[in-house]
Amino acid sequence: MLKEFKEFALKGNVVDLAIGVIIGAAFSLIVTSLVDDIIMPIIGAIVGNVDFSNLYVRLSSAIPDGLSLDDARKAGAVFAYGKFITVTVKFLIIAFALFLVVKGINRVKNLKPAADAAPAAPPPPPADIQLLTEIRDLLARR
Secondary structure, three states: OHHHHHHHHOOHHHHHHHHHHHHHHHHHHHHHHHHHHHHHHHHHHHOOOOOHHHOOEEOOOOOOOOOOHHHHHHHOOEEOHHHHHHHHHHHHHHHHHHHHHHHHHHHHHHHOOOOOOOOOOOOOOOHHHHHHHHHHHHHHHO
16 A cells, blocks of 8 residues: 555656645745735825725724724724735736736647647649559459
């Protein structure tokens, strides 16, 4: 059983999947930094110095105005829509990046010569060979 597991774990697909997960996690960190440190502050500055991570609606009257999201959560129930906006922006960036990767892979696949395609039909034989073939076929029918 150990031998079978070793063969399974070392198959190309499993190793490729593991590499993909690791690269995906690293890519996620890059996108998180891009969104949190670059994109959202620019959007916040455009719409009036808004910190999206602290946008929420109080669902409890026990929460005083002006608290940060973490403090408001400790005081009562909140509807934290700012974090949702940030996560949505991250998702759109990741989805767009994956779209570009898939589009690039498809483009590369289409550029490769089709080695698996059926070979082209051979050119027709010259006229004298065709004539001799017809004569042979007529003599064979007699």
